[in-house]
Amino acid sequence: MTTLSDTGAPPEPDARRPAAPRTVRSTRRTPMTWLRGGGLWNLLFLLPMIVVFAVFSWSPIVQSVMMSLQKTNLITSQWVGFDNYVKVLSDPLLGEAVLNTLWFALLALVFGFPVPLFMAVLMSEVRRAKGLYSALAYLPVVIPPVVAVLLWKFFYSADANGVFNTVLGAVGIPPQPWIQDALQAMPSLVLEATWAGAGGSIIIYLAALLGVPSELYDAAEVDGASIWRKVWHITLPQLRGILFIMLILQVIATAQVFLEPFLFTGGGPAGATRTVLLYIYDKAFRNSLGGAYGEATAVSVLLAIALALLSWLYFRLTNRWSSS
Amino acid sequence: MRSPRKVLLAGAATVAVVGMLAGCSPAADDSSSGGKIQLRVATFPPGADAAAYEAFAAQEKQFEALHKDIDIIGVEYEWKGPTFAVQLAGGSLPDVFTVPFTDTKTLLENGQLTDVTDAVKELGYTDKFNPVILDGVTGADGHIYGFPRQAYAMGLHYNRDLFKAAGLDPDKPPTTWDEVRAYAKQITEKTGKAGYAQMAAGNTGGWQLTAATVARGGRTQTDDADGSATSSIDNDATRAALQFLHDVRWEDKSFGSKFDLDWGTINQEFAAGNLGMYTSGSDVYTALVRDFGMKPEMYGLGVVPVEGKDPGTLGGGDVAVISPTIDAKAKDAATTWIDWYYMQKLMDKDAAITDAKTLADSGQAVGTPLLPVLSRDQYEESLKWIEPYINVPRDQMSSFIDEIWEQTPVGEPKKKTQEVYALLDTVVQSVLTQQNADIDGLLKKAQTDAQALLDR
Numbered sequence: 201m202t203t204l205s206d207t208g209a210p211p212e213p214d215a216r217r218p219a220a221p222r223t224v225r226s227t228r229r230t231p232m233t234w235l236r237g238g239g240l241w242n243l244l245f246l247l248p249m250i251v252v253f254a255v256f257s258w259s260p261i262v263q264s265v266m267m268s269l270q271k272t273n274l275i276t277s278q279w280v281g282f283d284n285y286v287k288v289l290s291d292p293l294l295g296e297a298v299l300n301t302l303w304f305a306l307l308a309l310v311f312g313f314p315v316p317l318f319m320a321v322l323m324s325e326v327r328r329a330k331g332l333y334s335a336l337a338y339l340p341v342v343i344p345p346v347v348a349v350l351l352w353k354f355f356y357s358a359d360a361n362g363v364f365n366t367v368l369g370a371v372g373i374p375p376q377p378w379i380q381d382a383l384q385a386m387p388s389l390v391l392e393a394t395w396a397g398a399g400g401s402i403i404i405y406l407a408a409l410l411g412v413p414s415e416l417y418d419a420a421e422v423d424g425a426s427i428w429r430k431v432w433h434i435t436l437p438q439l440r441g442i443l444f445i446m447l448i449l450q451v452i453a454t455a456q457v458f459l460e461p462f463l464f465t466g467g468g469p470a471g472a473t474r475t476v477l478l479y480i481y482d483k484a485f486r487n488s489l490g491g492a493y494g495e496a497t498a499v500s501v502l503l504a505i506a507l508a509l510l511s512w513l514y515f516r517l518t519n520r521w522s523s524s
Numbered sequence: 525m526r527s528p529r530k531v532l533l534a535g536a537a538t539v540a541v542v543g544m545l546a547g548c549s550p551a552a553d554d555s556s557s558g559g560k561i562q563l564r565v566a567t568f569p570p571g572a573d574a575a576a577y578e579a580f581a582a583q584e585k586q587f588e589a590l591h592k593d594i595d596i597i598g599v600e601y602e603w604k605g606p607t608f609a610v611q612l613a614g615g616s617l618p619d620v621f622t623v624p625f626t627d628t629k630t631l632l633e634n635g636q637l638t639d640v641t642d643a644v645k646e647l648g649y650t651d652k653f654n655p656v657i658l659d660g661v662t663g664a665d666g667h668i669y670g671f672p673r674q675a676y677a678m679g680l681h682y683n684r685d686l687f688k689a690a691g692l693d694p695d696k697p698p699t700t701w702d703e704v705r706a707y708a709k710q711i712t713e714k715t716g717k718a719g720y721a722q723m724a725a726g727n728t729g730g731w732q733l734t735a736a737t738v739a740r741g742g743r744t745q746t747d748d749a750d751g752s753a754t755s756s757i758d759n760d761a762t763r764a765a766l767q768f769l770h771d772v773r774w775e776d777k778s779f780g781s782k783f784d785l786d787w788g789t790i791n792q793e794f795a796a797g798n799l800g801m802y803t804s805g806s807d808v809y810t811a812l813v814r815d816f817g818m819k820p821e822m823y824g825l826g827v828v829p830v831e832g833k834d835p836g837t838l839g840g841g842d843v844a845v846i847s848p849t850i851d852a853k854a855k856d857a858a859t860t861w862i863d864w865y866y867m868q869k870l871m872d873k874d875a876a877i878t879d880a881k882t883l884a885d886s887g888q889a890v891g892t893p894l895l896p897v898l899s900r901d902q903y904e905e906s907l908k909w910i911e912p913y914i915n916v917p918r919d920q921m922s923s924f925i926d927e928i929w930e931q932t933p934v935g936e937p938k939k940k941t942q943e944v945y946a947l948l949d950t951v952v953q954s955v956l957t958q959q960n961a962d963i964d965g966l967l968k969k970a971q972t973d974a975q976a977l978l979d980r
Contacts, residue, residue, distance in 0.1 A: 273609060273612075273613075273634045273635060273636055274609060274610075274612070274613030275612070275613065275635070275636070275848060275849070276635060287980065292973070357781070358781040358782070359781050377781075377957070379784075380781065380782070380783050380784065380957060381957055382954075382957050382958060465784060466725050466726060466784065466786075468724075468725060468783075468784055468949070468950075468953045468957075469783060469784065469953040469954070469956070469957040470950045470951075470953040470954040470957060470958070471950050471953075481606070482946065484609075485605065485606035485607070485608075485609065485610070486605055486606045486726070486727065486942070486946070487605075487727070487942045487943045487946050488630070488634070488942070488943065489605045489608055489609055489627055489630050489631060489634060489636070489942065490608060490609020490610070490612065490613075490634060490636065491609075491630065491633065491634035493609070
């Protein structure tokens with residue numbers, strides 16, 4: 201049996217093409233060589249994107265950091281040092297919001313992460329009408345998120361004649377309070393978020409699955425491997441790169457979850473779905489009427505730092521496995 | 525290297541950058557046009573019917589005929605705390621708008637309102653306002669930051685159709701909290717609709733719990749002599765108010781199935797005929813008809829039952845204010861508009877009649893029960909002036925109109941109002957969604973948290 205690894209180590213890059221003559225002139229970069237090499241033109245063409253990034257990304261980031269050190273109502277400002285950080289870190293509601301966000305992330309990871317992968321593997325096995333299944337899976341992504349949430353809010357009606365409760369009633373299950381109950385609210389939000397986001401992940405996984413060499417499955421089949429063993433020993437290892445990326449993207453996305461708790465519950469019942477981003481929103485706009493922008497941006501900066509550290513740690517931990 | 529194609533592309537890129545930067549630059553000041561001062565003033569919330577705008581257009585013409593140097597531009601407006609500061613910083617806030625009493629103190633603390641002390645003095649209002657109401661717009665510096673233009677007391681709104689369907693007398697709303705509970709139970713049993721519901725989300729849960737506390741003789745915050753405040757949430761009246769909610773929700777099951785209602789959604793439920801009773805400001809009738817399509821004949825209004833020692837009715841209202849970003853010339857125009865549009869009709873017969881006639885001609889509500897911002901005599905006299913134009917069913921509100929004067933108006937908590945209301949939202953939601961909620965524990969924690977906010 202021949203596998204890709206039997207072909208031996210790939211040749212060194214330099215062995216593939218003749219070595220370029222190494223001269224002092226080719227390695228030294230002066231402003232003149234940069235200019236003659238078309239550097240000015242390159243810069244000119246890059247300028248629109250640099251400006252876009254500077255105005256809409258980098259500048260707000262810098263302003264946020266500055267605002268987190270100020271007491272401001274966006275009209276007048278005064279520097280207060282790290283007061284805002286001290287205030288928010290001593291607020292018990294922030295701790296509760298962090299725990300709620302972690303709870304959402306965990307539920308989304310347990311239910312939201314494997315479901316699209318499972319669906320993609322299943323759909324990749326379908327021989328006919330694959331496009332139709334892909335389109336159906338992607339359909340929820342096409343629905344505007346706000347519309348989707350409002351639709352689901354209607355479905356989640358706690359009345360006995362609510363849509364989901366009617367379905368449950370048909371199989372003898374009593375009406376559920378759904379988003380009106382502190383325990384059920386967060387899982388209900390995750391259910392909708394999984395439904396809404398699965399389509400995009402499925403498409404990405406389907407594309408990645410196309411890249412898995414079919415000979416591997418053929419060889420495993422010859423060796424008598426079951427479907428489960430093929431998925432475990434071929435599909436998942438082959439997809440690990442994309443799985444890592446999707447995982448970290450999901451963690452970052454769930455840490456910033458806002459739309460669902462904002463529209464479904466407003467953070468209730470009794471703060472059970474108040475996430476970090478909703479806490480920031482309430483702090484900045486709803487409760488202080490613009491008087492606590494500094495504190496709100498302090499939490500934003502802390503969240504950004506936490507996510508950056510998490511991403512760095514995650515890539516560092518998985519780098520070895522990913523490249524092996 | 526400098527081929528025409530490259531030059532063309534580079535030129536296009538440069539134009540794009542310049543265009544983009546130009547797009548980002550602030551617009552030129554257009555506050556005056558053709559020698560006139562353009563004044564952007566608040567009109568109605570989104571969803572107001574066309575007749576409301578017709579009435580406004582007529583009033584705009586009347587004003588501009590009197591003040592030829594001012595060009596009024598009506599702007600759709602609804603007070604929303606979460607978007608206020610962004611609109612203010614972004615320049616999309618009207619120059620003249622209204623804010624509820626609840627938020628005035630917070631906006632004062634944030635430096636987001638214009639000082640109108642001189643204008644109030646010049647127009648001669650300083651001594652005319654009810655001192656309790658004027659205090660609501662006075663900053664720590666003693667300056668005045670707005671014109672109180674309308675006040676309300678909390679009322680008990682009820683659906684006369686559901687009362688009839690449940691075998692209750694629609695002309696006799698409940699007068700005790702026990703009766704409210706019994707009526708609610710009867711409505712739910714006979715009609716399947718929610719008998720009584722209360723707001724619980726977006727800080728309105730705290731607002732209504734405070735109203736229910738005041739009605740039972742309690743207070744959630746007391747002012748100290750040094751200008752600070754002490755939280756007193758953990759009191760018997762608030763405990764009784766929460767126990768009432770618990771009993772309606774869990775024992776009688778007459779609360780319905782929505783425990784996250786706010787001002788807009790509870791009005792929606794009521795106007796749609798899904799709710800028997802709820803408490804809100806006495807002036808909500810106008811919005812129920814204009815913005816939520818309620819049939820006037822189904823509406824009834826009574827006073828909020830009071831009990832216990834030193835009970836009262838939570839009052840509130842609207843203040844006409846001026847954006848802090850406005851210049852001196854526009855500020856003068858703004859005070860002229862406020863005086864004409866909001867204030868004159870309260871004390872000038874001709875102005876009152878013109879205003880009422882214009883509103884009535886456009887089918888807008890005239891005669892909704894209010895509390896006087898000036899004096900009771902002045903208010904009752906103004907009602908006589910506009911009597912021919914009153915079109916709201918005041919006979920269906922007679923219980924409120926006759927009895928409200930017996931109740932003591934009590935102002936809302938002054939410090940950290942919204943933040944404390946947000947804490948109380950959680951308490952109300954806990955009681956409504958957890959059958960075994962520990963009311964004592966919730967109150968104790970809320971008081972500690974509220975005091976921590978007040979001490980910051």
